Amino acid sequence: MKIKNICCIGAGYVGGPTMSIIAQKNPKIKVHVVDMNSNKIAAWNSENLKNLPVYEPGLSKVVKEARGRNLFFSTNIEKHIQDADMIFISVNTPTKTSGEGKGYAADLKFVEACAKQIAEVSKSNKIIVEKSTVPVRTSEKIKEILLSNNSDVNFQILSNPEFLAEGTAMRDLEIPDRVLIGGDNTIEGKKAINSLFEIYASWVPKENILTTNLWSSELSKLTANAFLAQRISSINSLSELCEETGANIEEVSKAIGMDSRIGNSFLKTSVGFGGSCFQKDILNLVYLCRYYGLDQVAEFWHQVIKINNYQKKRFAYKTIQELNGNVKNKKIGILGWAFKKDTNDSRESASIYISNDLLNEGANLFIYDPRVSKERIIEDLKSLFIINGESDNEISKKLNSVKIVSDYNLCFENASGVSILTEWDEFKTYDWQRIYNNMQQPAFVFDGRNILDRNHLEAIGFIYKGIGNH
Secondary structure, eight states: OOOOEEEEEOOSTTHHHHHHHHHHHOTTSEEEEEOSOHHHHHHHTOSSGGGOSSOOTTHHHHHHHHBTTTEEEESOHHHHHHHOSEEEEOOOOOBOSSSTTTTTSBOOHHHHHHHHHHHHHOOSOEEEEEOSOOOTTHHHHHHHHHHHHOSSSOEEEEEOOOOOOTTSHHHHHHSOSOEEEEOOSSHHHHHHHHHHHHHHTTTSOGGGEEEEOHHHHHHHHHHHHHHHHHHHHHHHHHHHHHHHHTOOHHHHHHHHHTSTTTOSTTOSOOSOOOSSSHHHHHHHHHHHHHHTTOHHHHHHHHHHHHHHHHHHHHHHHHHHHHTTTOOTTOEEEEEOOSSSTTOOOOTTOHHHHHHHHHHHTTOEEEEEOSSSOHHHHHHHHHHHHHHTTOOHHHHHHHHTTEEEOSSGGGGTTTOSEEEEOSOOGGGGGSOHHHHHHHSOSSOEEEESSOOSOHHHHHHTTOEEEETTOO
């Protein structure tokens, strides 16, 4: 089946960039990205490309080239579902907050709602592509919904998980390590797989496009994220051992990373991983293992999450201890709110949890991030406060101790300490001598991201502290 019209439901961090590249590389295919959030769609259609709702280096250039030619953003969901030959489901699959699997299992309500809407409005055959990260065998649930709501249309289901790293998503889309397509081993299923294969083959080498059955594809995404997160927790767990023994975690990381069997990726200590995927996907993996009675396997993967949470708590505790065990009414600058550099995504960022721990001890926080908005930072904090069951008065008191600034210099004036929680490149360019002079003496820099030249900091009088360092 030759694809002429694509509809992607969901204009977020996955749907927007992915569809932009597909449109750029396939100018003869019309690509409509739809979302019920009119403000998000308006931002995607903004003439000022700096206002795109997703920040990714290189994204604005691709959008500028394809938008209006064969890339379109719309809130008219039903029309573009009807017109499409292929429909990507790219909606959020958060961790369940109630019911069976609460706190672990993926909540598929948005995926199920998409499937029902597709079934109700479709009048012609469709290929449905799972782009959202979903538990293994979700395709069965989608098939059930489609069939029960529309038996007149032939729906083929494919799994095509994304393997994007935010901050390098455009590079990952342009030159992917692999593209994975899962489908049914039937004549119609193979035709559907080939249709999507040909779209990617317009720019991806065919040997880098892998085809599997549906369930292998769904599980591969969870497994990839679990392995990456496990490496982060592994090196972070060793950073504490280094502190106790006098070893240097960076030297240890370099030594083991030079082993070709291990490699050097994901071996830098940090305040812990964040983002929308790692924690959610591992919790989902834990739930699946428990569901099938694999309790020892579940506990192995659950430990990855426990170490990550511990690392965030440990960093906050070290900060407090270095300020004589008391941060009440002391000013602490927070540099970085995004969960990593080169993205405006702050979901599950370590900064949220570390800031909360410092606020619980009475600190006054001045927060700066070059890409995350003031509104997003406040919403992140409020959401955590509400989850923790805090009263309106408690929330108001905490927020009064928070200042979000657009001038990073305000984070340093008379500050007792500065915590660097995102590895933005611009932090390396700051005049740290001038910054030091504007801080209370003695001054502390708490670096959870290993991005600064510590020798320079020590030379100008900073007392430097970081995870795994001395």
